[in-house]
Amino acid sequence: MASLSTTSLSFKAPSTRISQVLKKGSSFQSVTFGRFTSSTSKSLRLQISCAAKAETVQKVSDIVKEQLALTADTPLTAESKFTALGADSLDTVEIVMALEEKFNISVEESDAQNITTIQEAADLIEDLVQKKPAA
């Protein structure tokens, strides 16, 4: 999962990375990607299915920035720890509530306590959104 995360998040040189991975993955195509067309966007989506989409990470970052009243120039990455940004336990709980409202999910208290970074929050959200029964 670690290598997938790195691949999915390193958007600095996406085309080279993706084409490399696709080349590597070509032998697996019949197994892993067999059901899907090998269009770039669909393969990209599969490859990052184990790590949250950048869009989710961005939404989580926005909520965190708002809750912690961070200035625009505060350096913030997916790996930023809430505590390093100045969040205390009350902030973390408020962030979880805001995420529940934004994504229309319900977070178990035990899961909520394990969220320490923006990436972890985004991963959990995507997991819960996927598991939701169709509305």
Add this chain to the structure above:
Amino acid sequence: MQRSLSMGLTSLLPLKLPSRMETHLWYIRPDEVKCASLLKHYSQLLSPTEKDRVLQMRGDELKKNALLARTLVRTTIARYQTNSEVDPRSLMFKKNKYGKPEVDWQNYNNCNNPPLHFNISHTDSLIACGVTVHVPVGIDVENKERKIKHDVLAFAERFYSADEVKFLSTILDPEVQRKEFIKLWTLKEAYVKALGKGFSAAPFNTFTIQSKVGTEGCYNLCKTSEMTISSLEKTEKCYEEWRFALLELADSHYGAICTEDDQAGGGGPMRVIIRKTIPFVEDELISESKLL
């Protein structure tokens, strides 16, 4: 160079340990510590790991507060050495199996190490450290004026116990309601931290903290019995072995303290001795207790 270190810096005054019935509460106000050379002196007390953690904080203010928090813990504990003076730099810490920090006395050979427990809490404008002997302690401080971004009752319904929601919903003034919400938060946090088993061991909605009827400043812990949670009648067991104190600190913060009552202390309310400090500069005894 020597002048900046020796200028105005006093050594840490040694103190007697708290008695079994007491909690000592020390606090520091970051806005009162501005001197760069003093901060540099503090940073020299920290272990390499602690220094790394301070540097990981994003922003100068957060870094300073993280530095002050570690300084407060080290200097506070170092004051209570009964035999010989202890260099705050030499203290070592470990975590219990749930992640709660404790003093690691392994580098002290004598068996007379005080059975000292501590717990720390910080907000951006106040950092506090509670100290007890023999029994675990948990503390939590919050700014009285802290605004909750969500509706207070919605928040309580999501996280607090049913009785606490009931209590809060009877309060009509939103300001008073917000303040009571925060007081409850600090009390609940203090309990979970005293328990020292992580938040999953005591989810907030499984216990109620309420004022003891007919007493001032005394609180009770009651837990909803898990066995009967599905039945219409919930039995609640009140736990006498946890004591609480709720204080006002520096006119700006609520501070809650929770300690285990090991019965050897003889029962009775917790006695709290509050001191404000700027380590190596000045200590101020605030009052015996200012219970809410």
